Amino acid sequence: MASTGDLEPTHYPARRAAQVALHYLNTHHGSPFRVFGLQQVHKASAEDVEAGGRKYKLDFSVTDWASGSAGPALRCSADVLFPRTERHSAPDVKLRCEALQQINRTAQEEEAFYQKHITPDSAVSARDIPDSYGNMSEEMQPFWRLARVAASFIMLRESSENTEFNMAQVASVTQQESSEEQLMLEFVVLLHDLPSQEIVQWKLLASWSPDRGVRVLQTEWQPRCPHATKPPN
C-alpha cells in the first residue's frame, strides 16, 4: 500500500514519520520549558531498505510549543528508519535541525524551577493535568512539559508506520526523593494513538536536571479496565 519515492507532505505517511522525528528531538532537547511541535512537512520521500525496513527522508519545520504558535520555526531534516522485524523494535532516527543552539535559552527558568523543587521538602503531587476542561495551572505547566518529554521516550520507542502518538493527559505526577541531584518524578501518562484511536496508559519514572536533561529510568504499560472507567491507581 505504501508508495516508494516522493510522498505527499500533507498525507499521513510523511506526517507520522515526522512525528517520530519530533519525539526524538524532544527526548534530546525537551525540558520543563521547551517542547517542540510539528509545524509543517515540506518534503518527504520513502524507500524500502535491505533487511526489510523502510526509510523516510524528511524536510520539515518545528516550533517551540512552549512559546505558543507565534514562536519562530526551526528547519529540520531527518532520516527515520522503521525496521520491519517480527517483533516490534524502535525506529531509528537521524536528525539535524538548524540553529538549535540559537533558540531562546530558557536557562534562567530551568534553574529557578530546579532550585525550587530539588529541596528535600518539595513533594509535588497532582492529578489530571490538564483537567477535563483543559485547565492547567501555571505551576503545573513545567511538570506537564516534563511529562510530555518523558512520554516522548515511550512514544518514540513504540512508534511504527501504523501509529501516530500524542500525549492526551498527565493522569498523575508524584515527586520522588531526589537522587544524585536529579529531580525524580513518577508520571502516569495517557497516550492517544490516532489510527487506532486507543488511549494507552503508561507509568514511568523520569529524572531531570538542567545539566543532564530528561532521562527515563523505568516504564510500565498499564492495562485499562475493559469497562474503561477511571484508570487504576
Next chain:
Amino acid sequence: MRVYLAVFALLAAVQCEELFNGDQVLRIHVESEDHIQALKELEEDVDSVLDFWTHGFSTERPIDIRVPHTSLSAVKDFLKKNNVPFTVMINNVQELLDRETAEMVSNAKMERSTKSFNFAAYHDLETLYSFMDTLVASHPNLITKVHIGNSYENRPMYALKFSTGGVSRPAIWVDAGIHSREWVTQASAAWIANQIASNYGVDPSVTSLLGQMDIYLMIVTNPDGYVFTHTDNRMWRKTRSVNSGSSCRGVDPNRNWDAGFGGPGASKDPCSESYHGPYANSEVEVKNVVDLIMGHGNFKSFISIHSYSQLLMYPYGYTCTDIPDKSELHSVGTAAIKELTSLYNTIYQVGSICKIIYQASGGSIDWTYNIGIKYSFAFELRDTGYYGFLLPANQIIPTAEETWLGLKYIMEYVRNHPY
C-alpha cells in the same frame, strides 16, 4: 403605539396600579359631516376624559379613541344616538398591556439567558439542551427543535432545524460530538447555532442561504457518550451500547455506517475504540440520523465535525480510491480552509480521509456521499496534539469563529451549485 403603551405600562407598574382595567379603544368610522360634528361635541366634553389616539377628524380615515371604563356606556350611547358607526378595537386595554409586559419580561429573560450562556465554557448535556430550548424560544420563526429519536440509554436526540419555510427545501446537515470526547465540537456547534440565528436578517449571505435552503444542526450527536465523559471517563469516544458476550461497552459510531462496513480501518473487537459494531446501523444513534436523512430525501450537503488534528476531509475513508468528484471537493475544501485560516492563522490540511489521516471504514460521510449527497465533508478541529481532546475553554470561541468561516464557505458554495 407600542412605545406609548409601554411607557404607560411602566408608569402603571411603578405606581403598582392597574390604570386601564376595563378601558376600551373604539374605532370610529366617520362617514359624514354630522359624524364629525358629533365627535367634536364628544371631544369638547372634558368630563368624559376621552383619550383620542387619532387627531384631526375627517371622513378619510377611522378615528381611534381610548374610552375609560367609567365613561364607556355613556360614550357608546352617545355614538349610537348619533348613528356614528364604531367597532371595539381593544376590548380591555389593561389586559393587552399585561400581556405585552409579560412578553417583554420574558424576552428580556431569554435574551439574558442566551446572552448569559457562556460560549467560552464546556457544559454538561442538560445545560446544552436547555440552551437549545432558549435559542428556539427566542427565534421561533426560524428555528425548531427536531426530536430525531432516542439514544441507547433513552436520551432524546435533538437537531436544530433552521428554516424560513417551504416544504422539504434542499438542506444542509451539520453534526458535532458523534465522538463524545471531542468536546470542542459540541461547544463550537452551540456557538455556531447562535451565530446562524443572530446572522439571519443581518448577514446577507446567511439570509439568502436560509431563503433557499434549510440547515439541520445537531449539537450533541452522541448524548450517552457525552454524559459518560462528564460522569466517568473524559476519554470516552463510543456509544454506550451493551455488546453481547463482552464486558466492554460501546460501538464507534463513525465506523457503524453502511459504507465499506467491517472493512479495514475498523475493529471487530468490542473493547476497541474503533469497534464497528455487529452490523451497519446497529447503533440507534446512527440509525436515527440515517432515517432522518433518508426520510427527508433532499439533503445536498452533509458535514460532520470532529476533533482533533486541524483537517478538512472529503470521502472516502474506507478506500484510498479517489471519488469521481475529488477535484471539485478538494478545491471547495481548499477555499474553505483559506477562509478559516484567515482569522487566526490556524493551519489546516485538506484531503480525503483515507489519504490524510487513515483508512477507516463505515464512516458517515462515505455513506452520505454514496447515496448521492455530493458535498460531504468532515472537519477535525483544533489542535494538532498539544492539548488534543482537552482543549482549553479559552480556545472554544476562536475555534468556533474560524470554523464558522470555513463552514459558511461550504454552505454558500452548496447554495450556489444546486444539483
